[in-house]
Amino acid sequence: MSDFGPIQRRWRAFIAAHAPGARAEALFSAEPRAADERLLSRLPPLRISEYQRISSEPRAREWAEARRLELELRERLGARASLSIAHSQGVIAVGATGEEITGVGVDLEGAVRQLSEATLSRLLDSEEARLAKDAQASGLEIWTLKEAAFKATPDNTGTVLSSYLLKHLEQVNEAQTRYLQGNVQGPAGRTLPVEVHFWNGFIISFAVCVREHLVSTPG
Numbered sequence: 001m002s003d004f005g006p007i008q009r010r011w012r013a014f015i016a017a018h019a020p021g022a023r024a025e026a027l028f029s030a031e032p033r034a035a036d037e038r039l040l041s042r043l044p045p046l047r048i049s050e051y052q053r054i055s056s057e058p059r060a061r062e063w064a065e066a067r068r069l070e071l072e073l074r075e076r077l078g079a080r081a082s083l084s085i086a087h088s089q090g091v092i093a094v095g096a097t098g099e100e101i102t103g104v105g106v107d108l109e110g111a112v113r114q115l116s117e118a119t120l121s122r123l124l125d126s127e128e129a130r131l132a133k134d135a136q137a138s139g140l141e142i143w144t145l146k147e148a149a150f151k152a153t154p155d156n157t158g159t160v161l162s163s164y165l166l167k168h169l170e171q172v173n174e175a176q177t178r179y180l181q182g183n184v185q186g187p188a189g190r191t192l193p194v195e196v197h198f199w200n201g202f203i204i205s206f207a208v209c210v211r212e213h214l215v216s217t218p219g
């Protein structure tokens with residue numbers, strides 16, 4: 001299991017990245033495998049029809065492997081644990097936490113993806129752009145952290161990425177690793193701690209939605 005930073009240490013959450021050739025400490029390191037009878041027998045019918053609708057084979061494998069991770073983590077952490085999954089290019093990231101967290105969100109993007117100016121201007125207002133610039137964060141990093149905050153928010157229906165406002169962002173250099181940490185303000189004024197990490201050519205963002213009295217704002 002990789003240690004991805006303070007969110008994980010503080011909230012006893014963890015994030016596992018799964019990739020062909022993943023580092024030894026990553027929790028899951030096999031190739032994504034297609035669904036087999038054993039997996040299908042453990043999934044509800046709605047999930048099986050979701051799987052049958054996926055037309056791309058690599059995506060279907062990622063989806064099936066994500067379900068295996070989900071089932072395994074639920075067994076370890078209990079039915080009430082929050083889980084979040086992101087997959088891209090054969091890599092799967094999972095965020096999971098125990099009961100003190102009301103939601104967890106993880107997002108994953110290949111670091112080379114480019115966002116258009118039009119997308120960036122919808123994503124960030126001028127104050128957020130200033131915070132991003134001061135922390136030397138790219139538009140893609142902000143995108144993934146907002147996606148993670150969206151996924152961590154239990155009642156996210158009807159919200160869009162611009163509903164999640166960046167309020168604080170700083171670069172942390174720790175044991176030769178650079179990552180970003182900050183806070184996002186979500187719907188209903190909720191504060192969500194977020195982190196952005198770099199792993200094997202991917203940007204992985206992680207957000208948690210914690211009970212109000214447990215939140216403290218860095219900086």
Ligand SMILES: CC(C)(COP(=O)(O)OP(=O)(O)OC[C@H]1O[C@@H](n2cnc3c(N)ncnc32)[C@H](O)[C@@H]1OP(=O)(O)O)[C@@H](O)C(=O)NCCC(=O)NCCS
Pocket residue numbers: 063066084085086087088106107108147150151152156159160161162
């Ligand atoms: C739904 C959404 C989170 C999917 O993201 P993605 O980058 O396409 O795919 P990812 O691999 O990162 O994440 C997929 C996982 O997100 C999770 N997910 C889907 N909908 C979700 C939701 N409403 N809340 C939390 N998690 C969700 C699922 O676990 C899914 O995994 P699965 O496909 O194996 O079931 C994203 O498209 C979205 O709606 N984002 C926020 C809204 C917005 O403003 N989007 C702008 C896009 S133009």
